[in-house]
Amino acid sequence: MNIGQAAKASGVSAKMIRYYEQTGLIPPADRTESGYRDYADSDVHMLRFIRRARDLGFQVAEIDELLSLWRDRDRQSADVKRITATHIEELRRKIASLEQMADTLQTLSDCCAGDHRPDCPILADLENATDASQAKGRADGLKRLPR
Amino acid sequence: MNIGQAAKASGVSAKMIRYYEQTGLIPPADRTESGYRDYADSDVHMLRFIRRARDLGFQVAEIDELLSLWRDRDRQSADVKRITATHIEELRRKIASLEQMADTLQTLSDCCAGDHRPDCPILADLENATDASQAKGRADGLKRLPR
DNA sequence: CTTGACCTTCCAACGATGGGAAGCCCCATC
């Protein structure tokens, strides 16, 4: 199976398969006489594993660890769980950060008339910002502009 | 005021100030005779605006639009609100995506004994993944391994 | 045998940020 077929079967683009090989995440593929990379079903299986892990937000370095554990018959599930827990924490951190941004912006947006007039609490917030964590409070004190 | 002082006063690193200038987000700074960049309070004001917008997750391209509106006395608040709404949508999309990842992983992790044994529902999920959206359902059907 | 679709390698770009090197400038201290 050449790289295009492996890409289609695994959901990992040919470009990325070459990249993963180059960076050592996956071993160098076999080659045909003419130099084409040649993949077996087991390779596609591994690529699907990688694709799935990427879809779950794991970084390549983490996937490297997960692949090692996957290949290790004597692995301890605690190791997998630990990597996963760290990743979940990271996801929750990002979520909290994005939520705070969204909430602040929503509050400001709710106070913005959104019409032809230039007055805008959103710009006012950006203009008067002194530190990153105070706008929500200030914005919550605003009143919606009359229509 | 030189770039280091402007950086300290605005919360934007000197590196980033130069970068913003280079990419055209901010106009080229005045220079002293010896070639040092020279900033006025109004420049620091603008940099704080940028910093605040970055903290709220706006991309530089969006900040470029926001700065234009900020400078435009005849702006319409509707334009600011529209940019903000688009950005909030983007944030909510990212949040939803990350939450789905975290929830799926949490479910799988809850089913993982996390001990010395090699059996691991997390690896099993990665191994058997067929498409990106089915694992949560499968995982929900798992039972917690006995301790 | 030609043509089009594939493969190969290599280089570049994205976005925002940080690190570092080489060389010049400013100010304070001796």
Place this chain on the structure above:
DNA sequence: GATGGGGCTTCCCATCGTTGGAAGGTCAAG
């Protein structure tokens, strides 16, 4: 007035995962 330390300048590189493209070789169908 010399010297030293710290800040400024520009330029290049790295990150991280991914995509795009160019130049050239290969395969398979017509």
